[in-house]
Amino acid sequence: MARMHARRRGKSGSSRPMISENPEWVPLSKEEIEEIVVKMGKDGVLSAKIGLVLRDQHSVPDVKLATGKTITQILKENNVAPNIPDDLVALMRTAINLQNHLNANKKDVANKRGMQITESKIRRLVKYYKRNGVLPADWQYSIANAELLIE
Structure with missing residues (x-):
């Protein structure tokens, strides 16, 4: 099946070797x-x-x-985990950078499409995290909230 926001198919990247216990050469406990x-x-x-x-x-x-x-x-x-998951933070950083670019370059239609794709990825991820209880049910994404949370 093809990817949602790209025209390519398949599974890329390498896979880890199948090991089930920690190697004995690891120096740290x-x-x-x-x-x-x-x-x-x-x-x-x-x-x-x-x-x-x-x-x-x-x-x-x-x-x-x-x-x-x-x-x-x-x-x-140890109560040091961030409130917002890392992948969501990375997508929100991308959206903030795209928004700043679009504010400076109003007619950049290609990046406007990139912004729409990024925001749809954010919305899908937020829906997933709400369903699994990682984010509170009343948490809402907006570019203004993202700027306040990230920066």
């Missing part, structure tokens, strides 16, 4: 990994960035295999 995750979470680093830093600088291939919990679960347990 479970507690040290959780400590690093909480410290970076308090600094306001996104969970995807925390995973990249752990992989590249600390040789931890997978936090879930090493600790038994995801980065988001560790952040929630």
Whole structure:
């Protein structure tokens, strides 16, 4: 089946190797990994960035295999998780940048379409997060609220 906002089909990217336990060559213990995750979470680093830093600088291939919990679960347990999920924040940043561009360039029709696509992705994601209880039921998206929440 084709993608919703693109004309291509299929599944791209690589897949992870099928391993079920933490490799023995990982230098950090479970507690040290959780400590690093909480410290970076308090600094306001996104969970995807925390995973990249752990992989590249600390040789931890997978936090879930090493600790038994995801980065988001560790952040929630220590009350450092952000109020709004990371993927929604990234989409709202994109929408803010597009809105600023469209305010400066009124006749840019291609980016106006990009703004519509981005906002529809945001609306679908908000609907999903409301349904699963991540966002409150009365939470509403608008570009003005996004600017206040993000910046």
